[in-house]
Structure formats: structure tokens, C-alpha cells
Amino acid sequence: MRNSVKLLALSSAAVLGLVGCSSNDDEHDSPAGSASNAAEHETAQPRLVLTYDGGVTVVDATTLEKVADVPVEGFTRVNEAGDGRYAFVSTSDGFRLLDVGTWTEAHGDHGHSYTAAPKFTDIDYTGEKPGHVVLHDDKTVLFTDGTGAVRILDPKKLGTEDAVASEFTVPAHHGVAVARADGSVVVSKGDSETRTGAFIRDASGKTVAENDECPGLHGEAAGKDGVITFGCEDGILMVKGDRFTKIKAAAPYARIGNQAGSDASPIILGDYKTDKDAELERPRKFSLTDTRTGTIRVVDIDTTYSFRSLGRGPNGEALILGADGKLHVFDPETGKETAAYQLIAPWTEPDDWKDPMPDLHVIGSTVYITEPAKQRVLAVSLHDGKVLTEKSTGKANMEMTGVTG
Numbered sequence: 001m002r003n004s005v006k007l008l009a010l011s012s013a014a015v016l017g018l019v020g021c022s023s024n025d026d027e028h029d030s031p032a033g034s035a036s037n038a039a040e041h042e043t044a045q046p047r048l049v050l051t052y053d054g055g056v057t058v059v060d061a062t063t064l065e066k067v068a069d070v071p072v073e074g075f076t077r078v079n080e081a082g083d084g085r086y087a088f089v090s091t092s093d094g095f096r097l098l099d100v101g102t103w104t105e106a107h108g109d110h111g112h113s114y115t116a117a118p119k120f121t122d123i124d125y126t127g128e129k130p131g132h133v134v135l136h137d138d139k140t141v142l143f144t145d146g147t148g149a150v151r152i153l154d155p156k157k158l159g160t161e162d163a164v165a166s167e168f169t170v171p172a173h174h175g176v177a178v179a180r181a182d183g184s185v186v187v188s189k190g191d192s193e194t195r196t197g198a199f200i201r202d203a204s205g206k207t208v209a210e211n212d213e214c215p216g217l218h219g220e221a222a223g224k225d226g227v228i229t230f231g232c233e234d235g236i237l238m239v240k241g242d243r244f245t246k247i248k249a250a251a252p253y254a255r256i257g258n259q260a261g262s263d264a265s266p267i268i269l270g271d272y273k274t275d276k277d278a279e280l281e282r283p284r285k286f287s288l289t290d291t292r293t294g295t296i297r298v299v300d301i302d303t304t305y306s307f308r309s310l311g312r313g314p315n316g317e318a319l320i321l322g323a324d325g326k327l328h329v330f331d332p333e334t335g336k337e338t339a340a341y342q343l344i345a346p347w348t349e350p351d352d353w354k355d356p357m358p359d360l361h362v363i364g365s366t367v368y369i370t371e372p373a374k375q376r377v378l379a380v381s382l383h384d385g386k387v388l389t390e391k392s393t394g395k396a397n398m399e400m401t402g403v404t405g
Contacts, residue, residue: 044405052395064391079133082140082155094126102405139179148172211244221261231256265316267332306349341385372396
């Protein structure tokens with residue numbers, strides 16, 4: 001029986017920089033919490049996790065060879081957990097912690113890297129409608145939409161019952177929370193019908209600032225110098241320190257519901273939808289929000305794209321996987337396209353967001369792209385658009401994430 005971590009209602013609250021060495025070194029420790037058949041490697045071994053109808057597939061991120069299929073019933077989503085080893089698989093019951101089976105342990109001035117068979121741990125964070133998983137300031141936050149539970153985890157303790165550093169509840173809604181190094185948490189405000197803005201809760205549980213100028217708040221991103229942004233239906237809500245700033249879009253309705261930030265850039269990449277009455281708008285514009293000047297640049301693109309199309313390169317490059325099958329690369333400072341690589345066949349965003357569609361994930365300078373129609377995954381060099389390797393997955397994959405090992 002799995003060990004479910006229940007919510008306690010409280011009133012307050014990258015690849016590791018290690019150099020792998022030879023397994024002949026007789027001073028190394030045995031892998032903590034590892035399987036008995038763990039194999040040691042000279043360097044970290046990144047892996048990808050891809051969802052499909054009926055489970056998740058784990059593949060080696062270098063060769064794209066399948067490592068394992070792990071069955072899961074029902075519709076699932078997947079997110080990085082924050083430590084380079086674990087991933088969260090969202091099911092109808094909550095967040096399940098998947099040990100992806102690759103990790104590196106520090107040992108003095110070097111590290112030892114291991115792999116083992118992927119498997120679900122005994123740790124579940126239960127609750128109806130698990131939502132956003134946010135990694136920020138070496139903290140991982142789980143937001144459960146159906147209960148309003150906010151759980152703040154210490155990534156260094158993932159896989160143990162002591163991983164929850166603090167937790168509290170807010171009114172249930174499709175929300176998001178971002179934990180910061182000073183112990184404060186920025187949390188969306190809303191209820192089952194709507195979202196209106198956000199508030200800042202300090203380490204003692206006191207609300208120190210709030211803002212109600214973000215109708216339809218959805219999603220978050222983090223940029224250079226600790227700035228945090230939330231998408232609104234009329235622009236962006238920005239947080240610096242304990243101060244909120246509303247960045248208005250030029251159009252009266254301009255939904256920026258999906259964003260991608262980068263520690264290397266003060267500019268936030270976002271989508272840009274202006275048809276308020278559309279059941280599904282397939283936009284041909286995107287947004288670049290400059291958090292230094294508090295301005296939004298709207299950029300035309302000669303293709304549509306989906307909410308899974310946005311990514312960032314290691315130097316802050318703005319990446320969009322277009323429905324034309326190209327990976328479009330933009331300079332976030334100027335909005336100019338610097339490259340467009342034809343990689344997969346043209347596709348159309350499905351009417352139902354739960355149906356398979358291409359996805360992308362970035363590790364270092366490698367961009368991973370799924371093509372569900374052809375049941376394959378590609379690894380692409382961001383330097384020149386060259387396909388480094390590709391493999392059949394045998395599945396119409398829906399969502400993808402990766403761990404660095």
C-alpha cells in the first residue's frame with residue numbers, strides 16, 4: 001500500500017556540477033536509497049519521461065533508447081520534481097513521485113553517478129485535481145486545484161516523508177504558487193469560478209502584499225534577478241521583492257496564459273491570444289515581456305503553435321515549436337527570428353487539450369521534440385538544428401519532461 005502524504009491545515013508555514021570518476025575509487029559511498037542493481041557511470045545520465053494513454057515511458061536522453069514503461073491508469077501529466085532524479089506524475093488522485101532512476105551523489109570534490117530501474121516511490125501527495133508544479137529558488141511547490149492545498153517541498157529530501165517543509169490551504173481554484181528563498185510564497189487568488197490576482201505570504205504566514213489586477217490569472221514564469229510573472233487576460237502581473245506591477249497589454253483582451261522564463265534573461269516568453277470568444281484560439285503572435293522596462297513586445301510568427309510549444313535555450317533563446325513543424329528560434333531582446341529548423345511534419349493543435357500533440361523539452365543545448373503522429377522523439381542540437389538522434393516510442397505521447405541525473 002502506498003504511503004499517502006495528507007494535507008495538514010497549518011496557519012503558517014540542472015545537471016549537478018559534479019565530475020564523475022572511476023568506479024574503481026574505493027572511497028565512494030553506496031548510493032543512498034538506490035536499488036541493489038544500481039550501475040555506476042563516469043558522468044551523469046539524463047533521462048526523459050514521456051506520458052501516453054496507459055502509462056509513462058522513460059528513455060535515455062542521449063541515445064533515446066527505451067529504459068522502461070511504467071503503467072499508470074487514466075490521464076496523466078508529468079513535471080520535473082526539482083532534484084534531477086525524480087518526476088511528479090499527476091493522476092486523478094494527486095501527485096505521484098516517480099524515481100526516474102538516475103542520480104549523482106556528491107563525494108568531496110567530485111561526484112558518483114548511478115542508474116537503476118525507474119519505479120514509483122511509496123510517496124504520494126494526494127488531492128483532487130493536482131495542478132501546477134513550480135520549481136524556484138531550490139524549492140518545489142505543488143498546488144492542488146481541487147483542495148487549494150499548497151505544499152512546499154525541499155528537493156534534497158524528495159523520496160522521504162520529510163520532504164514537505166511547509167503547507168497551507170487557500171480557497172480551491174485552478175491556481176499556482178511560487179516559493180522564494182526568504183521563506184515567502186507568492187500565491188494566486190481565486191475560487192472555483194475565477195482568478196483575480198495574487199498575494200505574498202511571508203514566512204510567518206502573514207499576507208504582506210496583494211494585487212487584484214490579473215483577471216484569469218494562469219501560469220507563472222521566473223526570469224533573471226528573481227523576477228516572477230503571472231499571465232493575465234490583459235497582460236502580465238510582475239513581482240519583484242514584495243512589490244506587484246501590472247504590465248498592461250495594448251489590446252483590451254490579450255491572454256498570456258502560458259509563459260517560459262530563463263535565469264539567463266530578463267525577458268519572459270509568452271503566448272498571446274486576443275479572441276475572447278474563441279473556444280480554441282490558434283495564435284499567430286507571441287509576447288516578449290521585458291521585466292526591466294515593464295513592457296510587452298508582440299511578435300508575429302508565420303505559423304500557429306500550442307501551449308506546449310514554448311521553451312528557452314541555455315542563453316535565454318526564445319523557442320517556439322510551430323505547427324509548421326519547425327523549431328523557431330528568436331532573440332528575446334529584439335524579437336528577431338535567428339533560425340527556423342524543419343524537424344517534424346506540419347500539425348494542428350487538437351480541439352481537446354488532452355489529446356496528443358507535439359511537445360518540447362530542453363536540457364542544456366539539446367531540444368527534445370515529440371511527434372505523436374509518427375510515434376517518435378527527436379534530439380536536436382540548438383547550435384545548428386541538426387537531429388542528433390531519433391527513435392520510435394511506439395506510443396502517441398502526450399507530455400514530456402526530463403531529469404539531468
